[in-house]
Amino acid sequence: MKVLCKFALLALPSLLWAQQTVAPTTGETTGSVRGDNAGDYNIVQSWELGYRFAEIGGDEGKYRSDVNYGNGIRLLGGSITINSRDGHGSWFDAISLTTQGLGNDPYESATLRVEKNRWYRYDLLWRSNDYFNPALTVANGEHLEDTAYRLQDHEVTLFPESWFRVRAGYSRTTQDGPALTTTQQFDPQGDVFPLFANIREGYNEYRLGADITRRGFRLSILRRWEFFKEDSTSQTLTPLAGTATPFGGAVLPDSSVLTSFQTAQPYRGKTPGWLGNLYAEGKWIAVNARISYAGGRGDFVQNELAMGIDRFGAAQNRQVVVEGNGDRPVLSGDLNITVFPSSRVSVINATSVSDTRISGDNSFVEINDATLTTQTLAFQYLAMRLITNATDVRYRVSKKFDAFAGFRYSNRLIQSTEDSTTPGSPFQGISAQQTNQLRAGVAGFNWMPFPDLRVHAETEVGRNDMPFTPVSPGNYNVIRGRVRYAKRTYSLTGGYQENYNNNSIQITAYSSHSRNYNADATWNAKSWLTFDASYSKLHLDTIGGIQFFAGSPRATLITGEESIYISNIHAGNFSARIPITRYADLYLGYTITRDTGDGTSQSSPVVYNPFTGTPFFQNFTQSFPLLYETPLVRLSVRINSKLRYNVGYQYYGYHEDFEILSQYQNYHANTGFTSLLWSF
Amino acid sequence: MLRRLWILLFPLLGAAQTPSKPANPYVGSEVCKTCHADVWLNFYKNPHFKSIASGKEAPEKTGCEGCHGPGGNHVAARGGKATIGAFSNFTAQQTLDTCLACHSKDISRANIRRSAHTEADIACNSCHLIHKPATPKFLLAKQQSELCYTCHASQRAQFEMPSKHRVNEGFMQCTDCHNPHGSAGSSGFVTASAGGGSAMLQPAFDNEEPCLKCHADKRGPFVFEHASVKVEGCEGCHLPHGTTNAKLLKRPVVYTICLECHNGAQGFGRENTSVFLTPSTHNLLDPKFQRCTLCHIRIHGSNSDPNFLR
Numbered sequence: 001m002k003v004l005c006k007f008a009l010l011a012l013p014s015l016l017w018a019q020q021t022v023a024p025t026t027g028e029t030t031g032s033v034r035g036d037n038a039g040d041y042n043i044v045q046s047w048e049l050g051y052r053f054a055e056i057g058g059d060e061g062k063y064r065s066d067v068n069y070g071n072g073i074r075l076l077g078g079s080i081t082i083n084s085r086d087g088h089g090s091w092f093d094a095i096s097l098t099t100q101g102l103g104n105d106p107y108e109s110a111t112l113r114v115e116k117n118r119w120y121r122y123d124l125l126w127r128s129n130d131y132f133n134p135a136l137t138v139a140n141g142e143h144l145e146d147t148a149y150r151l152q153d154h155e156v157t158l159f160p161e162s163w164f165r166v167r168a169g170y171s172r173t174t175q176d177g178p179a180l181t182t183t184q185q186f187d188p189q190g191d192v193f194p195l196f197a198n199i200r201e202g203y204n205e206y207r208l209g210a211d212i213t214r215r216g217f218r219l220s221i222l223r224r225w226e227f228f229k230e231d232s233t234s235q236t237l238t239p240l241a242g243t244a245t246p247f248g249g250a251v252l253p254d255s256s257v258l259t260s261f262q263t264a265q266p267y268r269g270k271t272p273g274w275l276g277n278l279y280a281e282g283k284w285i286a287v288n289a290r291i292s293y294a295g296g297r298g299d300f301v302q303n304e305l306a307m308g309i310d311r312f313g314a315a316q317n318r319q320v321v322v323e324g325n326g327d328r329p330v331l332s333g334d335l336n337i338t339v340f341p342s343s344r345v346s347v348i349n350a351t352s353v354s355d356t357r358i359s360g361d362n363s364f365v366e367i368n369d370a371t372l373t374t375q376t377l378a379f380q381y382l383a384m385r386l387i388t389n390a391t392d393v394r395y396r397v398s399k400k401f402d403a404f405a406g407f408r409y410s411n412r413l414i415q416s417t418e419d420s421t422t423p424g425s426p427f428q429g430i431s432a433q434q435t436n437q438l439r440a441g442v443a444g445f446n447w448m449p450f451p452d453l454r455v456h457a458e459t460e461v462g463r464n465d466m467p468f469t470p471v472s473p474g475n476y477n478v479i480r481g482r483v484r485y486a487k488r489t490y491s492l493t494g495g496y497q498e499n500y501n502n503n504s505i506q507i508t509a510y511s512s513h514s515r516n517y518n519a520d521a522t523w524n525a526k527s528w529l530t531f532d533a534s535y536s537k538l539h540l541d542t543i544g545g546i547q548f549f550a551g552s553p554r555a556t557l558i559t560g561e562e563s564i565y566i567s568n569i570h571a572g573n574f575s576a577r578i579p580i581t582r583y584a585d586l587y588l589g590y591t592i593t594r595d596t597g598d599g600t601s602q603s604s605p606v607v608y609n610p611f612t613g614t615p616f617f618q619n620f621t622q623s624f625p626l627l628y629e630t631p632l633v634r635l636s637v638r639i640n641s642k643l644r645y646n647v648g649y650q651y652y653g654y655h656e657d658f659e660i661l662s663q664y665q666n667y668h669a670n671t672g673f674t675s676l677l678w679s680f
Numbered sequence: 681m682l683r684r685l686w687i688l689l690f691p692l693l694g695a696a697q698t699p700s701k702p703a704n705p706y707v708g709s710e711v712c713k714t715c716h717a718d719v720w721l722n723f724y725k726n727p728h729f730k731s732i733a734s735g736k737e738a739p740e741k742t743g744c745e746g747c748h749g750p751g752g753n754h755v756a757a758r759g760g761k762a763t764i765g766a767f768s769n770f771t772a773q774q775t776l777d778t779c780l781a782c783h784s785k786d787i788s789r790a791n792i793r794r795s796a797h798t799e800a801d802i803a804c805n806s807c808h809l810i811h812k813p814a815t816p817k818f819l820l821a822k823q824q825s826e827l828c829y830t831c832h833a834s835q836r837a838q839f840e841m842p843s844k845h846r847v848n849e850g851f852m853q854c855t856d857c858h859n860p861h862g863s864a865g866s867s868g869f870v871t872a873s874a875g876g877g878s879a880m881l882q883p884a885f886d887n888e889e890p891c892l893k894c895h896a897d898k899r900g901p902f903v904f905e906h907a908s909v910k911v912e913g914c915e916g917c918h919l920p921h922g923t924t925n926a927k928l929l930k931r932p933v934v935y936t937i938c939l940e941c942h943n944g945a946q947g948f949g950r951e952n953t954s955v956f957l958t959p960s961t962h963n964l965l966d967p968k969f970q971r972c973t974l975c976h977i978r979i980h981g982s983n984s985d986p987n988f989l990r
Contacts, residue, residue, distance in 0.1 A: 042724075081725070081816055084724070087729055087732065087734075096816045096817060107850060113817055118734060133926070135927065136926070137934075138927055138933075139974050140974065143977075149894075151894065161734070175897070182977060184975040191968075192968060192974045211785065228896050228897075230897060265984070277787050279784060279787075281780065281784055286793050294887075296899075296900070298900060298901050322984040325903075326900055327901060330888075346793075358902075359901075360901060360902060360905075364984065380904055380986075382907055382910060396773070414950065416951060418950075420986065432950060432952050432953075456801070468908065468912055468948060469916065469949070470940060482800075538834060544943075546939045546940060548943075548962070549960045549962055549963055550965045555961075555962075557960070565931060573837070593837070593841050622933075628841065
């Protein structure tokens, strides 16, 4: 037994080395000989209790958004597996529990599986995330969220190995917590005021289904019910004065004041639906047919009250009441047929049909200073019917080489109606219909020139006759390739992917071109001596024609401008696990992300000097060079046959070589942990 | 004539009815453990042990021979990979066929025959290690993210960027959004305009993007939908794995994203006329209008306002 324990403890540190983060990973190695026998069961468990620390300098909001590790005692990781030794346990044959970050880490999770052969299997997934985002560059820090996001999922399968299986499940997701948001009052040119918000969202899903396997056919039926509710509210309690805006060489006065504001928009949504799947596989054919329906519906009421002074100095007292609902039935079906006319050839045809119809209507009532000023009835309809068909043919020339080619076609019908009217008025809305067709061809091959060397390459060329937006796929092509050489102790991988999309429009042509290169090398010299290094270059440049209004003192339409964006990201990752003595292992890691932009290391000219009154794009290149790096070191020392002492340190450094909308977000953080790993 | 035919067929019928000793008989797992003790010692922890514990499965579905085929010749020859179904000798197709003999039961594998992994000759044992797995659940060869990064190194780089989904932190997994065994349909959800099946995305309940499984508040149905979100999907504005930009956006500044579509160019949008231009009241020299979502707070869809203001 002592030998087994030693073996277990030698193996356990490897669990810590798997991830480049100060959070130890969880998981059990089941392939090794270890654990204690208790009656008819074998038990393996380990628990790691420690203290985590973090010292942050610079923009703490950005740190919390990116990393978010704090101080305190944590159950950093834990796992336990219990297995019946003969497969005939009384109530269960296997239990597997893993936990991570329990005790207030920002990323907590637990998984549990309990099963009894032939009778049942139960799976639990639980996660909790402390979410923080200051949205500094997106919304000037006025859309801050500091919420807790929690997820749980339960799934029970009865008679899991039988021809007749019953499945039942329940999922729950919640998000709640304080936040900041904004409201614009009292006209479209009015000022924007920050609000306190109380976010409360909940989502529940119930599932019930069965699988029947008979005579080579498997039929699955699943019934689901989803419920979503939101009871978020937002308000301001103290009067807020409007801010003067520097604009066009002058500072515009803004005398607006929001004296009081509150809004609530309770929402209740439900989506009942069902899914049917028929699968059959024979010697020369495999068929998979699926059909699903979901009927989504949401009901809501909004009550908003705003009091204050508008930008012209007039008193405002406005209430908005909106009520209505939305419907979204979705029907979809797939039929996939795979034919194997010979051992060398396979032909796959996949046909999908999907129909989505979203319709909504509301009644919008605005009362200003106790006078009914506006009542509007709105109706919206957006429907998409998508039909796709893909056929792929694969020919295996030999055990070492096969090639494939295919053709894909999709036809998408989009129908739209928009109407907004007053009660009693006739319909005056806009209805439109369009059809998009996409044709694409694919081809590729797999080649194994040597037993340990694999080469894969493929390309796809597509043409869309009517892209929905200027940035949608229009005329595109994709090239992918990968070479991998893998031996028992080391592997070398190289890859390349290029995406090019061109979408001609009247103003100018939008094009997006990305090229990704990556290389990875891994060497597992011994189980306790490993090296891993990878490098990726992610290059993206896009160009798009834009038009907008700008100018001083009066805005004019600026045309003929281009928005050019260049990103050149070099990302590297290195890790090494090295034994420094018989009782101690050292892990070194380093991760770097550097965007060199267009190579000039200059600030982006996105924000133009407003005092000159000239537009701010002017075909300038937008690039945002930055550096994000995280070196890491961990030391693990074996104290005795059941205890290990671990200490880890990780530095986070984030540095922008630019400013976005006058915001700087640089930060650095020293984080780490010290822990005891107890396994028995 | 009939008599002649009968005489010709009779020996065949006789041969079919007479039990004959198979050329390569099943020997049972007890025999296998004689030589493969290292595998057998821990095999009771393996989910495949069920077939042995059951005691009711046919020999071709029980224990070692359930996957490796009959071991009679292997025993007679005193071992050797040529005499048994050794997965290291299998082609990807053979491996897939062997595993699907039992594992096609699960609905999540219904599309594996046409998945991008199968097309690239990524067989089951490229990711699953049956006898020495790193995870007791699903018998993966490594922790899931590390396993996927083996081939998808660019995705590793994306998940190490400042703004990302928390995969490396262990909070999420690749399979939360992707089905490595293949997704339904060539474009399993309505927003896939360019054959999204290649990404093997695992659609949400009503055939929508997987993002909405967690971000249920963005789902609707809303009275006023942001049409591009519903038609083209979240990727129109966001890069889901990770970026250097806040909120997983494609650009660090939000209005550059908005202007690339809202430029008034003809031939786009739900009316097929244009994605409408920002109005003349939006003087983009005013910093207020450079932060579009300060006013358009319900940009994913609104029930009250067609301009997503409330």
